[in-house]
Amino acid sequence: AEEVGGDDKEVVKQYFNNSGFQRWKKIYGETDDVNRVQLDIRLGHSKTIENAIEMLQDEGSLAGVTVCDAGCGVGSLSIPLAKQGAIVSASDISAAMVAEAQKQARQELTNGAVLPKFEVRDLESLDGKYDTVVCLDVLIHYPQNKADAMIAHLASLAQNRLILSFAPKTLYYDLLKRIGELFPGPSKATRAYLHSEADVERALHKVGWRIRKRGLITTQFYFARLVEAVPA
Numbered sequence: 001a002e003e004v005g006g007d008d009k010e011v012v013k014q015y016f017n018n019s020g021f022q023r024w025k026k027i028y029g030e031t032d033d034v035n036r037v038q039l040d041i042r043l044g045h046s047k048t049i050e051n052a053i054e055m056l057q058d059e060g061s062l063a064g065v066t067v068c069d070a071g072c073g074v075g076s077l078s079i080p081l082a083k084q085g086a087i088v089s090a091s092d093i094s095a096a097m098v099a100e101a102q103k104q105a106r107q108e109l110t111n112g113a114v115l116p117k118f119e120v121r122d123l124e125s126l127d128g129k130y131d132t133v134v135c136l137d138v139l140i141h142y143p144q145n146k147a148d149a150m151i152a153h154l155a156s157l158a159q160n161r162l163i164l165s166f167a168p169k170t171l172y173y174d175l176l177k178r179i180g181e182l183f184p185g186p187s188k189a190t191r192a193y194l195h196s197e198a199d200v201e202r203a204l205h206k207v208g209w210r211i212r213k214r215g216l217i218t219t220q221f222y223f224a225r226l227v228e229a230v231p232a
């Protein structure tokens with residue numbers, strides 16, 4: 001899995017508008033038509049969402065707090081945040097994902113909650129200022145040099161907090177990933193990049209941010225490091 005050219009983003013966008021959309025909509029949903037691995041990933045991801053919400057609530061009520069959910073997927077985080085009164089800007093590079101998130105938000109946010117503002121947009125082109133910027137399980141699609149630029153840009157949008165999750169690069173997971181690559185299954189349509197925590201921390205330091213809290217979410221087939229960063 002060595003670095004490729006500059007087209008990661010286009011490949012990722014195509015994937016999440018087509019087969020990746022079908023696959024991840026199912027994993028992030030609630031239906032029974034998932035296999036054992038997908039069910040395990042669903043569980044791991046829902047723990048990441050839960051932990052991120054806990055981190056967000058640690059500073060008090062979310063009512064009226066502006067949150068940018070970059071790479072919002074089907075709205076797994078944006079919708080519960082809106083339920084709690086956060087003013088959510090939800091965006092994703094995939095139009096299919098955004099349409100699905102919007103549909104689910106309309107279904108679930110009925111009694112008075114403010115709907116998130118949805119946009120089809122890659123996170124590199126986001127602008128504005130938000131109290132909190134969150135970006136969950138997106139960096140896995142990009143190599144470290146791209147991730148550095150993404151982290152810097154996301155930090156520039158955040159006034160108080162930046163919450164990120166990524167697949168941690170450790171000897172053990174690197175090995176697992178290599179083994180997995182010897183037996184590529186049909187579901188593995190995109191390459192996954194692991195990021196060392198030190199690299200992510202260095203990218204944050206470079207733009208004047210520091211990590212304040214860390215979490216680790218692991219199930220059998222899902223693993224994510226969750227970090228909350230604040231201005232240093």
Ligand code: SAM
Nearest residue numbers: 016071072073076092093094122123136137138
């Ligand atoms: N954050 C969501 C969650 O945790 O439920 C979705 C995670 S999903 C694994 C990754 C998402 O990132 C996909 O919806 C994909 O379209 C989006 N994505 C990938 N690259 C992106 C980019 N450069 N800008 C914005 N979104 C991107």
